[in-house]
Structure formats: C-alpha cells, structure tokens
C-alpha cells in the first residue's frame with residue numbers, strides 16, 4: 089500500500105485569507121520545491137532536513153481516518169485545508185483521500201489548497217474535487233523577498249490551469265512594505281490577469297513571529313487598503329505563536 093509523506097494533521101482555525109477564523113482540519117504534506125531563504129519560512133518543519141523527526145508516512149486510508157477523527161461533526165461548514173510545504177507535489181495523495189472521504193459520505197463542503205502556484209494540476213485532481221461545494225485555490229506567489237527566482241516563482245499558466253478547475257481563489261502575497269515589493273505585487277498580478285486569472289489579491293505582512301509582525305503590519309495594512317487590496321493578518325501566529333499544530 090502506498091504511503092504518503094506528511095508532517096501533521098490537526099484541527100484549528102484558518103489563520104489567513106478569506107476563511108480566517110473558520111474552524112478547519114489541516115493536512116500538512118511533507119516537502120517543498122522552494123526554500124524561500126529571503127525570509128524565514130514559517131513551515132520549515134514540513135520540508136527541512138533538520139525536522140526529519142517530524143516526517144510521517146501514512147496511506148490515504150490512514151490519513152482519511154485521521155481527518156475523520158478530528159472532525160466528529162461533519163457539518164455544512166466542514167472545511168479541509170490541504171497545505172505544506174507545497175501540497176501540489178502530493179496531489180495524487182489528496183485526490184485519493186478526497187475520493188475515500190466521499191465514499192464514506194464525509195466529503196468536506198469546503199476545501200482550500202494552500203499552494204505556491206508552481207505545480208501544474210493533473211487531470212485527476214479536477215475530477216476528484218468537482219463535488220465539493222467550494223474549492224479555493226489559495227495561491228501564494230513568491231516575490232523576490234523570498235529569494236526565489238521570478239521565472240520559477242511566478243507562473244501564470246499554472247495558476248490559470250487552477251482557475252480552469254475552480255474559479256474560487258486568492259492571490260496571497262507576503263510583502264515587506266518596500267516600494268520594490270509593491271511594484272512586484274502589481275507586475276505579478278498583471279501577469280496573472282493577462283493569463284485570465286481573476287482571483288482577488290490579499291496582502292500579508294512578512295514575519296513569522298508576533299515580534300516581527302508588530303514591526304511592520306500597521307503600515308502595510310494602511311498601504312494595502314489604500315491600494316485597494318485585501319489585508320490578511322496571520323491570526324494563528326497572534327493566537328498560538330506560530331507553532332506546529334496550529
């Protein structure tokens with residue numbers, strides 16, 4: 089039986105973007121195609137070799153059971169967040185898990201996929217998620233403050249392929265408030281618009297800790313609304329201190 093790599097599965101609130109505050113089951117897959125050395129990745133423990141002790145392996149059936157245990161009341165608002173690392177590297181895994189949940193009558197009403205927007209979706213992904221009420225592509229394209237190469241990080245064709253599967257999505261940028269960063273938000277967003285992606289823009293302040301966030305988030309929030317974008321705090325970091333399992 090195929091075993092998939094993951095780091096954790098837990099119940100918390102969604103801390104960022106459109107569903108902030110909504111109770112959610114998180115399945116965090118292992119591995120990422122980036123390292124984002126320009127800022128500290130807040131989920132390094134899901135891909136870095138220093139955290140190999142957190143690497144787990146489980147079959148799709150075992151992961152389905154973990155999700156079901158965490159969500160005893162499969163309500164109208166049941167929200168599953170598939171995250172990482174980069175979960176689109178594990179798309180065959182979550183396709184299988186969603187299929188099993190559906191067979192059990194426990195398909196989530198809402199599914200969010202937290203992705204960096206660089207991995208092309210395969211056809212199977214489109215078929216398995218067609219029955220959820222809303223599939224939200226939560227795409228976080230990495231600007232140059234991440235340290236990643238623009239050509240690798242900003243991939244409009246990939247995000248356009250996501251939009252073909254579901255029109256629900258968000259472009260969630262991490263910014264440091266510099267003029268360069270704001271320029272890049274505009275350039276990247278225009279590239280996505282040119283590819284036919286209409287997902288709304290959300291801005292999040294850079295910073296993995298509450299200390300870092302408190303230094304820059306007020307001004308970034310003001311600049312965000314002035315520019316007509318949505319602002320997202322990192323609610324989980326404020327409440328729980330940005331640690332695993334939250």
Ligand code: SF4
Nearest residue numbers: 120122123124129173
């Ligand atoms: S893409 Fe996301 S998970 Fe991967 S290194 Fe960058 S911030 Fe971390």
